[in-house]
Amino acid sequence: MNQNSATNMTLPQASRFASDVDSLVAFITWGSVILFVLITMISLYFLWKYRRIGAPTFTSPISHNNQLEITWTLIPTVLVFIIFFWGFKSYLDMRVIPANSMELKVTGKKWFWAIDYPNGTNSVNEMVLPVNKPVKLLLSSSDVIHSFYIPAFRTKMDAVPNRYTTMSFEPTMTGTFDIFCAEYCGKSHSGMIGKARVVTESEYAKWLEEAESGGKMSPVEFGAKLYTSKACATCHSNDGTANTGPTWKGIYGAKHKMADGSEVVVDENYLRQSMLEPNAKVVAGYQPVMPTYQGVLKEKQIDALIAYIKTLK
Numbered sequence: 173m174n175q176n177s178a179t180n181m182t183l184p185q186a187s188r189f190a191s192d193v194d195s196l197v198a199f200i201t202w203g204s205v206i207l208f209v210l211i212t213m214i215s216l217y218f219l220w221k222y223r224r225i226g227a228p229t230f231t232s233p234i235s236h237n238n239q240l241e242i243t244w245t246l247i248p249t250v251l252v253f254i255i256f257f258w259g260f261k262s263y264l265d266m267r268v269i270p271a272n273s274m275e276l277k278v279t280g281k282k283w284f285w286a287i288d289y290p291n292g293t294n295s296v297n298e299m300v301l302p303v304n305k306p307v308k309l310l311l312s313s314s315d316v317i318h319s320f321y322i323p324a325f326r327t328k329m330d331a332v333p334n335r336y337t338t339m340s341f342e343p344t345m346t347g348t349f350d351i352f353c354a355e356y357c358g359k360s361h362s363g364m365i366g367k368a369r370v371v372t373e374s375e376y377a378k379w380l381e382e383a384e385s386g387g388k389m390s391p392v393e394f395g396a397k398l399y400t401s402k403a404c405a406t407c408h409s410n411d412g413t414a415n416t417g418p419t420w421k422g423i424y425g426a427k428h429k430m431a432d433g434s435e436v437v438v439d440e441n442y443l444r445q446s447m448l449e450p451n452a453k454v455v456a457g458y459q460p461v462m463p464t465y466q467g468v469l470k471e472k473q474i475d476a477l478i479a480y481i482k483t484l485k
Contacts, residue, residue: 182194183323183324184324184345184347184349185324185326185344186324186325186343186344186345186347186349186370187324187325187326187327187341187342187343187344188265188341188342188344189262189265189266189326189341190324190325190326190344192261192262192265193262193326194326196255196258196259196262199254199255199258200255203251266327266339266340266341267340268340269306269308269338269340270306270340270342272306273306273307273308273340274290274302274305274306274307274308275290275307275308275309275310276288276289276290276299276307276308276309276310277309277310277312278299278309278310278311278312278320278331279311279312279313279314279331280311280312280313280314280315280318280320280331280353280357280364281313281314281315281463282315282316282357282358282360282364282461282463283353283357283358283359283360283361283363283364283403283406283407284296284297284364284366284402284403284406284463285297285299285320285351285353285364285366286468287299288467289380291380293380293383294467294468294470295383295401295402296366296401296402296403296468297351297365297366297367297401297403298366298367298369298401299351299366299367299368299369300369300371300376300379300380300383301343301368301369301370301371301376302370302371302372302373302376303343303344303345303346303370303371303372303373304342304343304344305342305343305373306340306341306342307340307341307342307343308338308339308340309329309338309339309340310336310338311329311330311331311332311336311337311338311339312331312332312333312334312335312336312337313331313332313333314333314463314464315333315357315463316333316357316358317330317331317332317333317355317357318330318331318353318355318357318364319331319353319354319355320339320351320353320354321351321352321353321354322341322349322350322351322352322368323349323350323352324349324350324368325341325343325349325368327339327341328354330355343368343370345370346370346371346372347369347370348367348368348369348370349367349368349369349370350365350366350367350368351365351366351367351368352364352365353365358461359416359461360406360407360416363406391475391476391479391480392476392479392480392483394472394473394476394480395476395477395478395479395480395481396480398469398473398476398477398480399420399477399480402465402468402469402473402477404420404477407461407462408420409421410484416458416459416461417455417458417462418455418458420481420484421484421485422484422485423438423481423484424438424439424443424481424482424484425437425438425439426438428455428456429455429456430453430454430455430456431454431455431456431458431460434453436453440478443477443478443481444474444478446462447464447465447469447474447477448464448465448466448469448474449464449466450462450463450464450465
């Protein structure tokens with residue numbers, strides 16, 4: 173099931189604890205609605221029954237009612253305890269990480285998610301997961317606070333600079349589900365959107381094999397795919413359109429003036445350095461906001477991106 177193809181207004185319950193979270197939210201919501209309506213109706217009834225018609229109003233001699241006071245104290249107390257223990261159980265389901273979990277490293281960068289897999293494969297803004305397999309995410313940030321949020325899994329956790337946070341879940345249905353940054357992190361925060369793609373075990377193994385090499389694609393085809401999958405398109409257009417970073421169209425072989433006043437000819441070495449050390453030479457008129465792709469791009473992927481850039485005349 174694909175999240176975008178849901179036939180109702182609710183998100184799919186795509187993780188093991190999603191239904192429990194939804195049930196607790198529904199209990200709190202409907203409990204609040206029922207109590208609100210009940211208290212409102214009783215208040216309106218008393219306003220009508222004890223309205224002043226013209227006769228003098230005297231204070232009732234009744235000072236208290238033990239049975240009534242116990243009732244309106246006991247009912248909220250019981251409800252609070254139900255919500256607390258129910259919520260605590262859900263919290264433990266989210267926070268206790270199964271011993272057989274697959275561990276992925278997720279790093280928030282302005283403005284994309286870099287995901288590292290156990291075998292050394294990495295991806296950007298696309299998290300590929302095997303269905304019915306417990307997953308542990310080790311989250312961090314390379315710049316500011318981000319927040320990794322998958323609504324369909326009912327899970328969210330901050331990614332903080334200079335420390336690790338963890339998240340655990342088990343996807344229970346195949347499909348593609350949105351990943352958002354839920355913490356404002358700068359100019360392109362709204363574009364920091366990824367996808368969690370849940371597949372079968374065999375599809376996951378095949379994806380791992382092809383992610384590194386590009387399968388049977390040519391370097392240019394592989395580079396074109398990486399342009400999107402590694403989030404290069406977030407800041408660099410391929411059609412001449414102005415963006416956060418310089419357009420890639422016609423960039424190869426051109427002379428660029430740097431922020432320090434020097435001039436650089438855009439060749440293979442410059443492009444490689446721009447990917448791995450983006451702030452070493454910043455083009456005049458642009459801010460030094462590009463994160464490093466050191467550790468995100470493999471050698472073959474760098475070569476493929478350079479081959480693709482060369483074709484953008």
